[in-house]
Amino acid sequence: MFFLKKAHSSINYIYFKPKKYCDTWLTKNHKTPRLLFKHSGIFDLNKNLVLFIITGFDDGRLSSLIEYYEPSKVVVLNQVGNQFDNEERNNGSNKDIFLNLNHEKIEFDSYDVTNASDILNKKIKEYKDCNIIISSQGPKLSSLSTYKNYLLNNNIALAYVSARDFNDKYSIGIDENYISGSFDFNIE
Incomplete structure (x- = not known):
């Protein structure tokens, strides 16, 4: 998006x-979470950190972000609907990860x-007095709303957790009902 x-x-x-x-693992052998080059924000050491995570099907990535950044709060943006067995597989629905964590879903x-x-913008404004890191792990289109914000x-x-290994059967087939739109970089 930066180059576009x-x-x-x-x-x-x-x-x-x-x-x-x-139905099995999607990615494994995750690398250390990192802030994106030229998108690492401005941090104030006197402010709390709020980690926004748009969740997906990969528990390891979610856990590594939380462990690495040790946020004071996590805002979990959970994909709605039951497509792809989302309600069972989406790690944002996994209560064990959030048991002892200050979080909002x-x-x-x-x-x-x-x-x-x-x-996302409304939530960011609620936490304007905090340092904010956002990681998009859900459907690829979530990167557009993340970048717009x-x-x-x-x-x-903006943060990302890379993986060293991807399942060669990560996804199968293509749903011919596509989603399309326009993304404007000139935001006022």
């Missing part, structure tokens, strides 16, 4: 959901980029 922004004022996107995700539809961006609030940081 340098070359274009807006882009069109199209996203095809897979027909199915594999929000229902979120990553496939609706405009509404997802609005929900970075453009609106460039003091927030």
